Amino acid sequence: xxxxxxxxxxxxxxxxxxxxxxxxxxxxxxxxxxxxxxxxxxxxxxxxxxxxxxxxxxxxxxxxxxxxxxxxxxxxxxxxxxxxxxxxxxxxxxxxxxxxxxxxxxxxxxxxxxxxxxxxxxxxxxxxxxxxxxxxxxxxxxxxxxxxxxxxxxxxxxxxxxxxxxxxxxxxxxxxxxxxxxxxxxxxxxxxxxxxxx
Amino acid sequence: xxxxxxxxxxxxxxxxxxxxxxxxxxxxxxxxxxxxxxxxxxxxxxxxxxxxxxxxxxxxxxxxxxxxxxxxxxxxxxxxxxxxxxxxxxxxxxxxxxxxxxxxxxxxxxxxxxxxxxxxxxxxxxxxxxxxxxxxxxxxxxxxxxxxxxxxxxxxxxxxxxxxxxxxxxxxxxxxxxxxxxxxxxxxxxxxxxxxxx
Numbered sequence: 001x002x003x004x005x006x007x008x009x010x011x012x013x014x015x016x017x018x019x020x021x022x023x024x025x026x027x028x029x030x031x032x033x034x035x036x037x038x039x040x041x042x043x044x045x046x047x048x049x050x051x052x053x054x055x056x057x058x059x060x061x062x063x064x065x066x067x068x069x070x071x072x073x074x075x076x077x078x079x080x081x082x083x084x085x086x087x088x089x090x091x092x093x094x095x096x097x098x099x100x101x102x103x104x105x106x107x108x109x110x111x112x113x114x115x116x117x118x119x120x121x122x123x124x125x126x127x128x129x130x131x132x133x134x135x136x137x138x139x140x141x142x143x144x145x146x147x148x149x150x151x152x153x154x155x156x157x158x159x160x161x162x163x164x165x166x167x168x169x170x171x172x173x174x175x176x177x178x179x180x181x182x183x184x185x186x187x188x189x190x191x192x193x194x195x196x197x198x
Numbered sequence: 199x200x201x202x203x204x205x206x207x208x209x210x211x212x213x214x215x216x217x218x219x220x221x222x223x224x225x226x227x228x229x230x231x232x233x234x235x236x237x238x239x240x241x242x243x244x245x246x247x248x249x250x251x252x253x254x255x256x257x258x259x260x261x262x263x264x265x266x267x268x269x270x271x272x273x274x275x276x277x278x279x280x281x282x283x284x285x286x287x288x289x290x291x292x293x294x295x296x297x298x299x300x301x302x303x304x305x306x307x308x309x310x311x312x313x314x315x316x317x318x319x320x321x322x323x324x325x326x327x328x329x330x331x332x333x334x335x336x337x338x339x340x341x342x343x344x345x346x347x348x349x350x351x352x353x354x355x356x357x358x359x360x361x362x363x364x365x366x367x368x369x370x371x372x373x374x375x376x377x378x379x380x381x382x383x384x385x386x387x388x389x390x391x392x393x394x395x396x
Contacts, residue, residue, distance in 0.1 A: 015314075015348045017383060019217035019276050026389070047390040048314050048383055051347050078217050080278040082316065082381060084348045088326055094347065116213075116246050118280065120318045120379055123325060128286055149249050149292065150213045150282045181318055183280060183381060185215060185246055191224070192245040 011095045012056040012169075014063050016081025017049045018070055028077065032070040037104035038062050042094045049081075053095040056166065057103060059083070064162040065105035071158070071188045072109070079186040083169055086122075086178030111158040114193050115186035116151040117165065119172050122179035134168040151185070161186075209293045210254040210367075212261050214279025215247045216268055226275065230268040235302035236260050240292045247279075251293040254364070255301060257281070262360040263303035269356070269386045270307070277384040281367055284320075284376030309356040312391050313384035314349040315363065317370050320377040332366040349383075359384075 020028035033050075041054035041062050052062055063081070070077045084090075119134055121127040135152050138144040143164045145153030154161055165184060173180035187193070218226035231248075239252035239260050250260055261279070268275045282288075317332055319325040333350050336342040341362045343351030352359055363382060371378035385391070 013348055015346075017276060017278065017385075019219060021217060021219060021221075021223035023219075023221050025219035025274065046344075046346070046351070047312050047388060048351070048385045049349075053347065076223065078215060078278075080215065080217075080276075080383065082348060087348070089329070090347065114245050118379075120320065122318065123321070123323055125321055127321060131287070146244075148213075148244070149251065149288065150211055150280060150285070151247075153244070153246070181316075185278065187215075187246045190245060 010055065010097065011053055011090065012059045012083065012085045013051060013053040014059050014081050014083050015049050015051040016063065016079060018066060019078040019080070020070060020073070021076040021078070028070055028073050028075060032066050035069040036062055036065040040096060040099040040104055042096050044094070055097060055099065055101070056085070056169070057101060058099060060162055060166040061103045061105050064158060065107065067113070067186060067188065068107060068109060068111055068158055071111045074189060076189045076191065078188070079184070081184055083182040083184065085173060085180050088179060108159060111188065112156070112193065113158045113161055113186050113188050114145065114153070114155040114190065115161060115184055116148070116153050117182060117184045118151045119168065120181040121172055121177055122181065124177040130172050134172055137168065137171070138164055208253065208295065209251055209288065210257045210281065210283045211249060211251040212257050212279050212281050213247050213249040214261065214277060216264060217276040217278070218268060218271070219274040219276070226268055226271050226273060230264050233267040234260055234263040238294060238297040238302055240294050242292070253295060253297065253299070254283070254367070255299060256297060258360055258364040259301045259303050262356060263305065265311070265384060265386065266305060266307060266309055266356055269309045272387060274387045274389065276386070277382070279382055281380040281382070283371060283378050286377060306357060309386065310354070310391065311356045311359055311384050311386050312343065312351070312353040312388065313359060313382055314346070314351050315380060315382045316349045317366065318379040319370055319375055320379065322375040328370050332370055335366065335369070336362055
C-alpha cells in the first residue's frame with residue numbers, strides 16, 4: 001500500500017472558503033482574489049471552496065492577502081479553512097514548488113481579526129503536548145484571546161495573527177511526524193467584536 | 199498528566215459558524231437558531247462561532263435543523279464546522295447527557311446541499327484506512343460527489359448528507375481510538391451549484 005506511506009513532500013495546502021455577509025458576496029470574493037497575486041500558488045475553486053498549494057510561505061501569504069483585501073471592503077467577512085501538509089494520501093501534482101521565495105503580497109495595512117484555531121498532528125502519540133505547546137506560545141506572543149471547547153481563540157492585527165499561525169504550523173510538525181492539519185476560522189469586521197478599534 | 203489520558207465520555211461537540219451571504223445575515227442566523235429546538239444540547243456563542251455539546255444524535259439533529267432553517271430563507275448560506283469526540287483535553291462539563299433520546303427537530307423538507315468533509319482519527323496508526331473506508335461508504339451510499347485535495351465532496355438531500363456524516367462519525371472511532379475530529383464545509387442555495395433542482 002504505497003499510497004499510505006508518508007511522503008517527504010514540502011507541499012503545503014490550504015482549502016478555504018471566504019464568506020462575505022453581504023448581498024454583493026460574489027463581487028467581494030472575486031475582487032479579493034483578483035487583487036491578490038496568486039501566481040506563486042496552484043489554485044482551484046469548486047462550488048464549495050478554494051484550494052491553494054505551494055511553498056508554505058506563499059500559501060500563508062496568499063491566504064492573508066485574500067482576507068485583507070476582502071476586509072478592506074468594510075463588510076463582515078469570514079474565512080474558514082484547513083491548512084494541511086504531509087498527508088500520506090496526497091499526490092505530488094498541482095503545485096508550484098519552483099517559484100522564488102520572495103513574497104508577492106506585501107500590503108501591511110492594519111486590520112483587527114478575531115479567529116479560532118485547532119491543531120491536529122496526525123499519527124503522533126505526543127500530539128496533545130504539541131497542541132499545548134503552541135497554545136502556550138500564542139499566550140507568550142500576545143495573540144491569545146481565550147480558551148474554549150475544541151479550539152483556541154487567537155486575535156489581534158491580521159499580520160500578527162498570520163505570523164503566529166505560520167509559526168505554529170511549522171513548529172507542530174517534524175520529520176518524524178509529517179502529517180499536520182490546522183483549522184482556522186476567522187471573523188473580520190463583525191458587529192460581534194467588542195472593544196474600540198475592532 | 200491526567201489531563202492527557204483518554205476519557206470515556208460520550209460527549210460529542212460541534213463548533214460551527216453559519217454564514218448567510220446577505221446584508222440581513224444577523225437576522226437569518228438568529229431566526230435559524232430560534233426556529234431550532236436546541237433544548238437537548240448545551241450551546242454557547244462567541245464572536246466567531248457557536249458550539250453545541252450533547253449526545254451524538256442530538257448534536258447532529260440540531261446542526262441539520264439550523265442549516266435547514268437557514269436554507270429555507272432562500273439566501274446563499276454556508277455552514278462550516280468541526281465535530282469532535284473523545285478529546286483527551288476535554289472537560290466533562292457544559293453538556294446535557296441526561297436528555298431523552300427522542301429527536302426534537304423532525305422537519306423532513308428536502309434541500310440540496312453541496313459539502314466537503316475530512317476525517318481526522320487522532321493517535322491512530324491505521325487512520326488512513328479509516329478514512330478510505332468511510333469515503334468508500336459514501337460512494338456506496340450515493341452521496342459522494344468528487345475527490346479533491348484534503349477533503350471529499352459529499353452532496354445530495356440534506357437529510358441523506360447528514361445521515362452519512364453521522365454514520366461516518368460513528369464508524370471512524372472506536373473504544374481503542376476515541377478521539378475523532380471531522381470537519382464539514384457545506385454550501386446551500388449557491389449560484390455555483392450546477393444542475394437542475396439544485
